[in-house]
Amino acid sequence: WWCDQILSGKPIILTSLKQLPEEAEDEYKFLDAQGICSLMVAPLMAGDRVWGFMGIDLVESYREWSNEDFQWFSSLANIISICIELRKSELQAKEERLALDNSEKILRNIYKNLPAGVELYDKDGYLVDINDKELEIFGLSDKHEALGVNLFDNPNIPLEVKEKLRAKEDVNFSINYDFSKINQYVDSRRNGIINLTTKVTALYDSQNRF
Secondary structure, eight states: OHHHHHHTTOOEEESSGGGSOGGGHHHHHHHHHTTOOEEEEEEEEETTEEEEEEEEEESSSOOOOOHHHHHHHHHHHHHHHHHHHHHHHHHHHHHHHHHHHHHHHHHHHHHHHOSSOOEEEOTTSBEEEEOHHHHHHTTOSOGGGTTTOBGGGOTTSOHHHHHHHHTTOOEEEEEEEEGGGOTTTOOOSOOSEEEEEEEEOOOOOTTOOO
């Protein structure tokens, strides 16, 4: 009976345990054993969901609960419920941030140590990041030596590839990358020509923005 009352969002207000209905015999025995005379219990709500309850027990005297008593107690229960729910939300948000940070660290570690070269460019073609393998391939010791260069200024990339990239198309191509051509593009310590097989993919955010 007690649980049915609380879960349906109804308070329990008793001046005397004798006010309990016949189906609450177990509750009567439990409360009477504690010497409780009067009590008032209010459900704790989160929206339309009951997640707990709080109550006041009088063990030495009886009290005829007034409407003012209940309004005061109900308001207090609502305030406590809101505070607890806010705290839960804060803890959940903190856990979600920690999980996101952990995921980002894992992805960053994978990206950094991937055995294939990766370059990230902004929508205008400027290099914003490069992984360690790509530094090795292009003879660079630090990514800051290359950050900010523009993909469309690279003399080794064919014109038809650049046109497709400007159209935001995904492109797969192979080229003979000549390091003697990039002296004005980036300061590489590598010489000669290497064959590169490259895949370029456009990236979009959650709002489908390029």
